[in-house]
Amino acid sequence: MMHCTMDDVLALAAGEGSAWARQHVAGCPACRAELEALYQRVAQLKALPVRRPARDRWPAVRNAVVAERRRRRERWGVSGLAAAAVLAGLLVFRPFWTKPVDAAELARVKEQSATLEQQLQRYDPNGRVTSGRSAALAAALEDRIAVIDGELAQLGPAQAQARPADLVTLWQQRVELMEQLVSVHVTRAAYVGL
Amino acid sequence: MTISLAVPDILVARAKSGDLEALEALYRAFETPVYNLALRVLRRPEDAEDVLQDTFLEVVRSIKQYRGEGHLWGWIRQIATSKALMRIRQDRVRETEELHEESAVGAGNVGGAGEMRGTEGMSPGAVPAQIDLERAFERLSETSRAVVWLHDVEGYTHEEIAEQMGKTVSFSKSQLARAHVRLRRMLDEGVAR
Ligand SMILES: [Zn+2]
Numbered sequence: 001m002m003h004c005t006m007d008d009v010l011a012l013a014a015g016e017g018s019a020w021a022r023q024h025v026a027g028c029p030a031c032r033a034e035l036e037a038l039y040q041r042v043a044q045l046k047a048l049p050v051r052r053p054a055r056d057r058w059p060a061v062r063n064a065v066v067a068e069r070r071r072r073r074e075r076w077g078v079s080g081l082a083a084a085a086v087l088a089g090l091l092v093f094r095p096f097w098t099k100p101v102d103a104a105e106l107a108r109v110k111e112q113s114a115t116l117e118q119q120l121q122r123y124d125p126n127g128r129v130t131s132g133r134s135a136a137l138a139a140a141l142e143d144r145i146a147v148i149d150g151e152l153a154q155l156g157p158a159q160a161q162a163r164p165a166d167l168v169t170l171w172q173q174r175v176e177l178m179e180q181l182v183s184v185h186v187t188r189a190a191y192v193g194l
Numbered sequence: 195m196t197i198s199l200a201v202p203d204i205l206v207a208r209a210k211s212g213d214l215e216a217l218e219a220l221y222r223a224f225e226t227p228v229y230n231l232a233l234r235v236l237r238r239p240e241d242a243e244d245v246l247q248d249t250f251l252e253v254v255r256s257i258k259q260y261r262g263e264g265h266l267w268g269w270i271r272q273i274a275t276s277k278a279l280m281r282i283r284q285d286r287v288r289e290t291e292e293l294h295e296e297s298a299v300g301a302g303n304v305g306g307a308g309e310m311r312g313t314e315g316m317s318p319g320a321v322p323a324q325i326d327l328e329r330a331f332e333r334l335s336e337t338s339r340a341v342v343w344l345h346d347v348e349g350y351t352h353e354e355i356a357e358q359m360g361k362t363v364s365f366s367k368s369q370l371a372r373a374h375v376r377l378r379r380m381l382d383e384g385v386a387r
Pocket of ligand 1: 002003004024028029030031032
């Protein structure tokens, strides 16, 4: 007698068995046992214990992300100045729906941000021994700056024009955070005797 | 293993804005299912951890593109699966080498080193039949393990598996059938024991 192949049994389990296979399995104890064994294997596989990683890989992910953001921010710092000039022009020449003061303020905070960025580049974050606390503080500030950069990136040119005040606020926040970051690095440098 | 990991929308929104704390919370929520999937397919803990790391690097980089269609776990699992499969492709040479090694060590071995390797990490309190199946499953090739795990445990369709592997639907079906024939044979013969 011809029995079901494993393909037939799998198809039956998936509810896609051929007419022949369905009829055969109804009258064949061996093939029914085969189907039952398949169900059991699948059930046992599903019930296998969940394994957990022995090591925490989040710090590695986090470090890679922070490093990527820092690189992006450095590029942003340079191109930011050019963008500021363009945007300032845009805002000045459309005075009906925006306050010119926004443009001036925007240009000012962006320039401030770029200056701070240059200042920060003098402090190589990996180059010297630091206290864990200031390193953690610097990392926390960098995270917050990265969040603001994310928001700035999401504010496309169209939205930026429509909401100049938001843009200025974000840049102001960025400058504040960067000032804090610089002061952390300055303190740190003093601490290690630089 | 059933995953019903509900993640609050607000957490996803914060993660999308780049907030590292929220991203870490997502990592904590999904590290175990991602690792477990990768380990079942790849078998080596270091490889599974690498997949875990690669998966979350991509999650962090591309979560802005996640539009919220379907469950977040479905999206993350898709990334994890493709990272694990990528590793299988990269490791094909290594796997061949390892099989040689294993057959040399395991030849005529009943209760020695092979037994040790097989038992460590087996769940304490699991019924013997389950331990046998776990061992038999681990003896399948990486590709077979991937197909069986994705289809039988994760509930992927053959179409989805074929797409993820860059193979045909019939490849996925025949891999699954061959893997089950092998599993059944190993269990019948007590090879896994
Ligand atoms: Zn039959």
